[in-house]
Amino acid sequence: MLKRLTLLLTLQTLALFLFATGFFPQKTVIKGDSQFQINATLQSQTRPTFNKLVLIVIDALRSDFLFDSQKSHFHFVHSQLNKGTAWGFTAYSNPPTVTLPRLKGITTGSTPNFLDAILNVAEDDISSTLEDQDSLIKQFYMQGKNLKFFGDDTWLKLFPHHWFSEFEGTNSFFVSDFEIVDKNVTRHLPEQLAANDADVLILHYLGLDHIGHKDGASSKFMKHKHLEMDEIIKMIYESTQYSNEYDDNTLMVVMGDHGMNEVGNHGGSSAGETSAGMVFLSEKLAKYSTPQEQMNFEVPLLPNLNEEGQNNFQYLNSIQQVDLVPTLATLFGLPIPKNSVGVIIPEFLQMLDPQIISTKIKENYNQLLQLSKKSANEYEYNFDSDLDVNQEILQNEMKNIQNELTKTATNYNYNLLIIGYSILVISTLFTSLLIWKDYSKKNIFQLIPITVISIMLGVSTFSSSFVEEEHQIWWWITTGFITVSLVSTLTLQNGFSPLKTILYHLIIFGCARILRGWSNSGQKYIYDHVLSNVLKSHTNIQWYLNLLTILIIGFQKDSTSNFFKFTITFFLSVLCFIYKVNWAIVNNENVPDWFYASTYEACSILIGPTATTFQDSLIPMANLFLKAIVTTIIGRIIYSKIFIGKNNKDSLLIPDIVKYIKLLLIFETSSTKISQFLIFEIINHIWPKLLNLVKDTSDNDIANSIELSLIPLISLILQNFTFFQFGGTNSIATIDISNAYHGISENYNIYQVGLFMTISNFAPSIYWTIITWPTLYNSTSITNKNSKWIIFASNKLPILFFNCIVGCCLLASCYILRYHLFIWSVFSPKLCYFLGWNLFMNSIVGYIVEGLIVALA
Template sequence: MFQLSFISILRPSQPVTMRLSNLHLLLICVVSEFLGVNIFLKGFFPVKKAVEGYATFHYLPNEPYGSATTDEGFASDNEPDIGIAPVRPVFGRLVVVLIDALRADFVFGERNHDHMPYTRALLSRGATRSFLARAHPPTVTMPRIKALTSGTIPGFIDIVLNFDSVALAEDNLISQMHRQGRQLFFYGDDTWMKLFPGHFADADGTTSFFVTDYTEVDNNVTRHVRPALSNPHWDALILHYLGLDHIGHLGGPTSPLVHPKLQEMDAIIQTIHEAVTEQDKSLVLPTLIMLCGDHGMSDAGSHGGASNSETITPIVFISSAFKQVEGAVRPHPDEVYQIDVAPTLSLLMGLPVPQNSLGVAIPMMLEDNLSARQHLRALQLNSHQLSQVLKQNVDSFETDEGYVAYQRAVRFHSTWLSHTATSSSIDSQVISRKAMMQYIKSMRLMTDKVASSLARYDLHAMGIGLVLMWLVLCLLGYGISSLTSPTDVTSDLKLSILLLSGCCLATGITHVTLCTASGGATSEMLCAPSDEARVWSVMLVLLSGSLAAILLSALTQVGRLQQFFLSFSHISRFETFVLVGTISHTLSLASSSFVEEEHQTWYFLTLTVTLATFIHATASVIGHSSDKMATKVAIATATALVISRLLRAWNQTGIKWADQPDIGDWFVRPENKVSLSFVTALSFVIIYITRCFMRPNYKLLAALFGAYLYRYATGSLNLPIPFPSSQKGIHEAWVVYSLVFISLTHFVMRYTRCLYSLRSMSKGECINGPESDLLTTKPKNQVPPTLGHILEELCDIHIMLMALLLRPHNSCIIAMSVLLQHCIVGMVLPWLQMRLWAVTLVHIWMGQAAFFAQGNSNSIATVDISAGYIGMSSYIHAIAGLLTAISTYAGPILWLVRLLIYITEHHHNSFLSAIEVSYTLAISRALPLAIYTVLVTLQRYHLFVWSVFSPKLLYQTMNTCIVSGGMMFLLVHCGIVRWSMHDKHR
């Protein structure tokens, strides 16, 4: 990266210098930024390491009354036989019917009483025990299965690992049953087969990510139900149905497909219940059926966030052993935690409680099925297991409130055992009730304590990540201030070597000191005695030291920095507002409310700058009535204001008003399908007409028609006449993909020919954008296309993908965005004559406003993963991820492409302009990342750290990747153009 100056070698009388060009500095900063963010994320989202091993019945505490330890068939803890449970099992077999994305109101809601009539009838006659189970974020499938089976709280980073599940190493209910030789059958989401390989005697998995299939994915499960039930050798039958979740991703909880799907699930519950009820007549122990969901469903149909509709799911236990009590369905069942399922099922089925479980056995389930003595023994074992987890995670556990309450509960338990034979039944009940309540209280306290201690941040790694990001921010600030200097960052060679050595040495000493400091928590990532940790340490020490040396060398040139800051005294009012608005937005991220409602900030900024331009243009028209350009700008800004207001009202997002009805909600209602079809068709027409102002493109017209036919094939839209369609629109989607590929190939060919034309000075192929002003005297049909016009095909390609991937009601978002670009970029920005950095920031503002206008937010729940499976007949991880990213960031990408075209069209020296734009883009991401990571570090114990701050951190990282990709494409494009133009004029 450093270059030895040849001039200094040829002139030995001058000092030897080191030179770092602005481009090299920019590339170093981009790479360092990604490394810094990566290190910070690894420290902030550490992958929780499970304590290996499995719980057994060895070394369990005796009942707190010696002579009673072997009564009622309990195993004495002095006996090594682990096959005898301390609590007699109540149920012999288990059936789990897990319906993915089953919301609580689908089962218990008064408005949805006809969704599952058989289940509702069981609830009404008291043949069930029902609860509301609250899940911990993130509400995605793999972490929720972990919670249900192991009783542990998965980390937030599991939302990423959800896409690539690996075997569960922690102790869990499934492994306990497998270790005892019980036969487990499984059918459904193949995530279970990845988490528990080799555990199932019979299994058939289906992929959970192919969301456009909601029929076959469930039929593949149901076809196994009757054969499995007729098999006398199963001990546990697990069915994981995915269809409801897929319907939610496609159409939301109000989709007309929800009702028939839930009735289908209800029929399966009836089949299972009737079969096991008949079989229980000949069994020693009855069968327990558990109907549950892994997570809920947001009002938009997705999940992953922390709203009640996503975190609260129903749990319905059904068994012939339950005493039936006639009565209406309770409108508000008791609330438990999802992690409570694991210890509850373990104790009722005679299994050891998973050793890392943080769950508390559900009191009603124990009370209804166990005698008083067994009930207390079960609570004692659950409390003992939690106390062991407390000891592993809390240093001063002896004085912890939960542990003290546990000891008090044991004393009550001992008192009850000692006086059961002599005391009256009333006294005995009072003492036993006190013991039970004290056990439950102690377990809740210990669970809360351990859960809070699990957030163990790697502060060392986070600190190094912060240092890298702040060094990058400072260097980018210096780099953009020195763009006009040909010498860039220059210093004496000996001084540079001295600075580099000193900074690396200081960084290394600091790192070693922190790793070896006694009493401090060392970093597992950077301080562990492993080759990986050593490589990371050496690389980060050298990188941090090098960046610090470059910064110190740059700071010696104070005059250039002073000149840069003085240049801001001459900026216009519009440029001042753009600069202040960008900084203010970054500072607003310190508030959780501003993070939740970030869309309001972007809407305010974009509307304000548009309104100010309208006022300025109107004043110019009034003062100079002959100013035709000002008149056009006034009309354009007025149109932009109307469009921006519609965009703001189209999709309610954020948290506070997300549940309020909006225009998009009205169009997605089943009864408004005709209106949605008309608006979608009209939007596509507007898109094509507007794009024809740039250049006619019949491939775009065909792609828009193909996108409409795809939605018609999937049932989202209507056609006035019948039209043949493929199953699930796969063929129609591939027509659009083919047109995208053809357009991309055509673009590459035209682009290559254009560059060759510029290099060889041939006529008629294309011209550089700014040179078109010299050819205004020629007829329009004789003017060669500009390079910017050729780049317009990139914009068309992205619009093709947007039309296919975005949901039908968001087709209006595409049309309005295209119109807005025509108004803002085509008329307003050239008239305002702002500096290039301000123009770049305006494009970023518009892209962020478009991101939220699509219905996105800072919650994972608003990510529309269904876009990743359009036109796919099987799940391909890379393609699904790419399509989902394009769909989610469609708005920002559209404005980045427009920025590329703007630079090519309006700036003669496009490469220098590209470097300035790239620095601006890099700073626009480095500034919020550097400040936000500091805020997240300070707020790491905040109540909303996992529901608000952490998702935003992931969005910030992904946004940085998108912007960096656009920046690199811009640099490569302008570099190639510069090379071509250089050869042309050489």
């Protein structure tokens, strides 16, 4: 059965990747560089409104951070908005709301490609370059402008370095740092402002985004960061507008590339994530009529609440973020980039020479028509007419074209979609036959639970709300399973105390409820008083629980029976705990007072005299732990093979490896979530007792078949339940990258970062995968060499069956709903997560790693 299982898993994985390749193709773009099409001579000879641009991108600058009286501390910006020398907008940022696709949007004006959201983390990736694609940056460069850039090095991945006369990039993913990363940008300003020779100066600040990832949108660090950014804006504004002699030909644009949700993450399509702030600043703006919404109010503003009483993050006038591209192109006398779907912001038309306003509107309209590949006579306005342009009608028509272009941004590869889905259906049919044959030998009724769960989850993939709130489904599956277990065990009593049975189940119910309230799960609702936030405000309790968790995992009874093993476990546990405390201190988290001195002393002993500060010891401590854990696992396997021998069974090898992996999972977990592993340990201590009760009431063959059917089912349920209660969702916005950089300095390694990020986000699911190994492969269940592989295959078959059923439904829903409003914000991220589960959890952890452990055991 193992060979057939391997073949079916390979086919399933191949099918998913073929379908995904057809579903997420590289977007087709128009090649070449744009030139003026309407009255080209007039446009070329007309003096531009501005001749210098300072573009300040503040990563994750949500609209309320700029305009809200309860959130914003940009006091200088507020004063300029009220004077009329600054115009403010809420700019809609098309999802996926991560930096790479958004930078493409604000430079080319094009709609994002969902694949860019995945490539966003790949610092080494060069497939996203815009060198051959028309953009504002390229237009400035071809006009001979002097461009300079300092900030997020994603820009340097997008644009050739030689386009900039000076540049320096800062790494965008070391989210624990929100001070140095911005100082490395600001330190260039005195020299650059004094030289005053840049036609285009681009600055991209990351600190505010890092604070969000680290501590949420309401972090205590936000106020200081707002004030810091506001002071930088003031310094640049006063230098460019007032220094030497009066000059109002410099335009400053301060903007966010996207927003963030209340947890501080982004990538999804919630109002907070898609509502970015944008402000234009120049003394010249005061000469013209202020936008209507801004004219009627004084900034900062009160929150704008929707019908449910929640902030919709809409302040002042609302625009599309891509509208920035044709607006800047028009103000600086540049052709609009070919792939732009933006429409000139109407308020800026008054700043143009009256003789050219009509031409610029026609130029924008013509460019959108060419992009849409439609003729003008399909719309109200007759483009060939000599009559004056009706601005309002034409603006509306351009918005209609923009909406159509945004909806039809992707060309699906239907051949790959059909081939991929067909292979998956075939794989599902053969998997169903295989599992039916396998369970027919045991008890076919044992197949009912996994079948019901598979169909339930499969059907749910056709509803956007069920996908967004999948944690609710797993909560009811978990509680339902515990209830069925309670009823079943009470009816199977055989000398086992009913009171103890009820007590065990009540404890598991209690643990599940605690996990349920630990983090914000789902995408629709955010709660302030979840347990993780409570622990943040009671740091002593949090850290004593963290210490207790590590002690319980590290020093279980098998660790104390052997002095050598005890020493190794003690060393690994101490390393893990010291690093987590050190990391917390460096990231301005509160820890118990006596932890400071003891951690510093421990770092000095372990690292040596080079560890003069907590920051200095952070990376060496991480590397020391990682090397120690890998060496310990390899050493333990070698010891088992050499000293225990082939003829003797090492019953403690798998439990020891599982224990070391648990410490690695804690190492890759945020401090507010470490204590969840304590709850996991309580559940893990009880459920084998209940399993033994079921086994004790049956003969050996039936007991073994029940065990082999229940263990993968329990593991599957707890993998998914705890994944969501850990804070995971089906949205890119909740991918946690804060633990992906342990032990990594300036030398970025995409493979190491990708591995750590995946381990961090799937930590609870990995736990409930590896925790089954000691039970499945204990010495009493292995009667011969083949029996362990029979157990291995029997354990994997239900998981493969579940993924085949759910996969068929999910792929069908993605195809059927490919033009649905939420296809990119809900269904596409779900497809990406499903790919991640299958590739990492099922293929790598559940098949390759577990298979390797079984082979060595």
